[in-house]
Amino acid sequence: MPANRLFYKTRVVTPGPTDVPPAVLLEMAQPIIHHRTKQFQAIFTQMTQRLGNLFRTKGPVLTLAGSGTTAFEAAMISLAKPGSKVITVASGKFGERWQDIYDQYAPSLNVTNVKINVPWGQAVTAQQIADALAANPDASVVALVHSETSTATACDLKAIAQVTAKSNALLIADSITGVGALPVEMDAWGVDCVVTGSQKALMLPPGLGFVALGQRAQDRLKEVKAGAYYNLDLRRWLKALADNDVPFTAPVSLIRGQSVALEMIEKEGLETIWTRVAKLAAATRAAFGAMGLKLISQNPSDSVTGIFYPAGIDDSKFRGALRDKYGLHTAGGQDGRGAKWKVSILRVSHMGYVDAGDTLAFLSAVETELIAAGQKIESGTALAAAAKVLAS
Amino acid sequence: MPANRLFYKTRVVTPGPTDVPPAVLLEMAQPIIHHRTKQFQAIFTQMTQRLGNLFRTKGPVLTLAGSGTTAFEAAMISLAKPGSKVITVASGKFGERWQDIYDQYAPSLNVTNVKINVPWGQAVTAQQIADALAANPDASVVALVHSETSTATACDLKAIAQVTAKSNALLIADSITGVGALPVEMDAWGVDCVVTGSQKALMLPPGLGFVALGQRAQDRLKEVKAGAYYNLDLRRWLKALADNDVPFTAPVSLIRGQSVALEMIEKEGLETIWTRVAKLAAATRAAFGAMGLKLISQNPSDSVTGIFYPAGIDDSKFRGALRDKYGLHTAGGQDGRGAKWKVSILRVSHMGYVDAGDTLAFLSAVETELIAAGQKIESGTALAAAAKVLAS
Numbered sequence: 001m002p003a004n005r006l007f008y009k010t011r012v013v014t015p016g017p018t019d020v021p022p023a024v025l026l027e028m029a030q031p032i033i034h035h036r037t038k039q040f041q042a043i044f045t046q047m048t049q050r051l052g053n054l055f056r057t058k059g060p061v062l063t064l065a066g067s068g069t070t071a072f073e074a075a076m077i078s079l080a081k082p083g084s085k086v087i088t089v090a091s092g093k094f095g096e097r098w099q100d101i102y103d104q105y106a107p108s109l110n111v112t113n114v115k116i117n118v119p120w121g122q123a124v125t126a127q128q129i130a131d132a133l134a135a136n137p138d139a140s141v142v143a144l145v146h147s148e149t150s151t152a153t154a155c156d157l158k159a160i161a162q163v164t165a166k167s168n169a170l171l172i173a174d175s176i177t178g179v180g181a182l183p184v185e186m187d188a189w190g191v192d193c194v195v196t197g198s199q200k201a202l203m204l205p206p207g208l209g210f211v212a213l214g215q216r217a218q219d220r221l222k223e224v225k226a227g228a229y230y231n232l233d234l235r236r237w238l239k240a241l242a243d244n245d246v247p248f249t250a251p252v253s254l255i256r257g258q259s260v261a262l263e264m265i266e267k268e269g270l271e272t273i274w275t276r277v278a279k280l281a282a283a284t285r286a287a288f289g290a291m292g293l294k295l296i297s298q299n300p301s302d303s304v305t306g307i308f309y310p311a312g313i314d315d316s317k318f319r320g321a322l323r324d325k326y327g328l329h330t331a332g333g334q335d336g337r338g339a340k341w342k343v344s345i346l347r348v349s350h351m352g353y354v355d356a357g358d359t360l361a362f363l364s365a366v367e368t369e370l371i372a373a374g375q376k377i378e379s380g381t382a383l384a385a386a387a388k389v390l391a392s
Numbered sequence: 393m394p395a396n397r398l399f400y401k402t403r404v405v406t407p408g409p410t411d412v413p414p415a416v417l418l419e420m421a422q423p424i425i426h427h428r429t430k431q432f433q434a435i436f437t438q439m440t441q442r443l444g445n446l447f448r449t450k451g452p453v454l455t456l457a458g459s460g461t462t463a464f465e466a467a468m469i470s471l472a473k474p475g476s477k478v479i480t481v482a483s484g485k486f487g488e489r490w491q492d493i494y495d496q497y498a499p500s501l502n503v504t505n506v507k508i509n510v511p512w513g514q515a516v517t518a519q520q521i522a523d524a525l526a527a528n529p530d531a532s533v534v535a536l537v538h539s540e541t542s543t544a545t546a547c548d549l550k551a552i553a554q555v556t557a558k559s560n561a562l563l564i565a566d567s568i569t570g571v572g573a574l575p576v577e578m579d580a581w582g583v584d585c586v587v588t589g590s591q592k593a594l595m596l597p598p599g600l601g602f603v604a605l606g607q608r609a610q611d612r613l614k615e616v617k618a619g620a621y622y623n624l625d626l627r628r629w630l631k632a633l634a635d636n637d638v639p640f641t642a643p644v645s646l647i648r649g650q651s652v653a654l655e656m657i658e659k660e661g662l663e664t665i666w667t668r669v670a671k672l673a674a675a676t677r678a679a680f681g682a683m684g685l686k687l688i689s690q691n692p693s694d695s696v697t698g699i700f701y702p703a704g705i706d707d708s709k710f711r712g713a714l715r716d717k718y719g720l721h722t723a724g725g726q727d728g729r730g731a732k733w734k735v736s737i738l739r740v741s742h743m744g745y746v747d748a749g750d751t752l753a754f755l756s757a758v759e760t761e762l763i764a765a766g767q768k769i770e771s772g773t774a775l776a777a778a779a780k781v782l783a784s
């Protein structure tokens with residue numbers, strides 16, 4: 001129970017997992033059905049159609065049992081051409097992980113990892129990708145992060161796709177905190193492969209990873225022989241999908257929950273959701289600005305906002321207070337090669353089952369705790385600034 | 393789905409029913425057990441003990457299947473002495489209902505109804521009760537409302553009980569929006585009978601009414617013969633309770649849900665809850681005041697706040713907008729003999745499963761809609777005023 005008894009409810013505003021709507025929780029509590037039944041097949045088929053609408057693609061969307069990392073690793077290793085170069089971009093913790101994965105597979109896949117490193121808090125530009133492709137015309141893949149959760153930063157995926165579309169390299173985008181929160185038009189923009197996970201904007205518990213494949217990615221899977229991996233081979237998943245099926249035991253409860261969550265998203269409309277997420281992010285940035293706090297990103301993603309703590313604020317104590325006193329589950333930072341932010345930043349989510357009321361609760365608690373910690377802020381500053389944006 | 397897509401969740405902030413915590417919903421979804429089993433008896437016994445803690449009484453607390461009105465009617469008709477006077481106080485819609493009930497039963501109970509009418513928005517005083525008892529020393533009952541939901545007004549129940557304790561009249565208090573939200577010390581204050589319902593501060597759906605009996609009320613039940621009524625005869629309920637039972641089929645799911653909700657209340661502590669409710673009410677009053685709105689009550693109850701609409705605001709449209717655009721279920725007013733407030737007021741609850749985050753969501757929506765309706769209010773005024781109180 002929160003110690004500040006004005007706050008009675010638990011609010012998960014971490015950038016994944018996010019809260020799950022009651023309708024989805026209830027759907028997942030339905031009695032288990034076997035995955036080799038017509039009933040399950042109908043649910044799976046409908047969910048897959050809805051995923052296509054979500055990614056804005058007519059191509060296949062694969063549903064893998066696992067995390068976002070499961071899905072992204074599968075895409076990276078299934079789509080790289082043996083003997084080629086792979087271009088990897090790191091501007092945060094997750095980009096660094098994708099670089100590590102190709103390093104790990106380099107001997108078996110026989111790929112050369114060309115690394116672009118961008119300072120944390122900045123986004124890679126289309127020009128940087130164009131330069132890298134010009135220097136490495138034999139690259140078969142560009143793997144990057146659309147919305148880098150660790151730095152609360154988004155790149156211009158559309159502009160980058162215009163560059164990769166003219167090259168021989170497939171663009172594999174980690175949009176794990178992008179799809180369903182930020183505008184993503186996979187087919188219209190020509191992104192070859194987009195990956196996301198269930199526990200972010202898709203309003204489900206963790207457990208499903210999704211890989212959407214454009215035509216060039218499907219062609220690549222036919223062209224290239226599978227390497228020394230099995231369950232992560234997208235060819236198996238694509239083959240099963242042709243029969244509205246998955247190659248291994250399907251997580252039936254998660255899938256039926258996901259179908260309901262996607263129905264909610266469709267009913268609301270993607271553009272409407274994008275607008276809400278952007279507005280909640282703008283209100284949060286305005287409130288942080290009014291309190292004199294500095295954003296961690298120069299190219300903020302709207303799905304998550306991060307700020308540096310003012311001098312003298314202890315991360316563990318501060319977020320512990322938000323959790324124990326206000327029931328607010330927030331995120332701190334991470335250490336990586338590009339920066340050490342483990343104890344220096346605070347992050348809050350705007351995607352998934354989070355709304356203006358939750359955002360105001362978060363800002364109220366942050367302001368109160370900063371004042372309690374001795375920051376010179378007048379009570380109401382953050383909420384007034386946020387209210388102006390919400391009402392605009 | 394709310395039309396203002398910054399607000400995604402449904403929030404029931406009406407003064408009953410209020411939202412129900414997920415843990416209570418899950419408990420009520422447990423498989424049905426028969427009510428004549430040791431398992432149910434154990435649950436019922438524990439709930440009854442917890443009710444005693446809630447009312448702050450060592451006396452019996454009866455659990456009736458029905459609404460708050462069921463419970464209050466049962467108390468009124470079971471405790472009145474045939475041939476005596478009954479003093480009824482109306483300062484709002486519910487007080488008027490209790491007056492009507494004794495009028496209805498007057499022939500069969502053979503009671504004379506002495507009515508005290510207080511202007512809506514004001515509270516009856518201990519002096520008024522003392523004067524009425526002095527003028528009617530043969531009164532057997534004083535029936536009044538502790539927290540009058542229709543006018544968002546509370547009286548000084550403690551001071552009134554000091555008066556009635558010295559008389560021959562039993563004090564029957566409708567504390568349906570009091571118990572669990574406002575301080576009530578039944579035994580210490582000497583209130584003879586306190587009634588509440590499940591769907592307010594007790595965080596359950598509607599369906600249970602509770603009657604707590606002090607020693608004088610128990611004595612009265614022995615002293616007076618039952619009248620021409622059956623299921624509402626408290627003697628039957630009191631007799632069954634001696635065997636940890638109820639006289640008619642018990643609503644088992646509601647009772648097990650209520651036991652869990654009461655456990656939550658105990659874990660938090662009543663004083664802590666009283667403080668939260670008072671703070672949320674104070675923040676709401678400050679926000680309304682900052683927007684230039686007038687409270688409907690001169691003695692505001694902390695469990696519910698009401699304001700008069702400014703000129704030009706249409707109740708149905710305004711609350712329809714709160715509901716359809718923000719997912720906020722609020723209450724308007726009611727027409728009665730003392731006032732016609734059906735379309736002129738707005739009410740919001742601070743009791744039950746409602747916290748500071750919900751209150752901020754409500755105030756943000758009200759401010760936005762008032763501005764949209766042409767009121768001269770600067771965005772952020774309400775939230776800044778509320779934040780100052782919440783942080784104080």
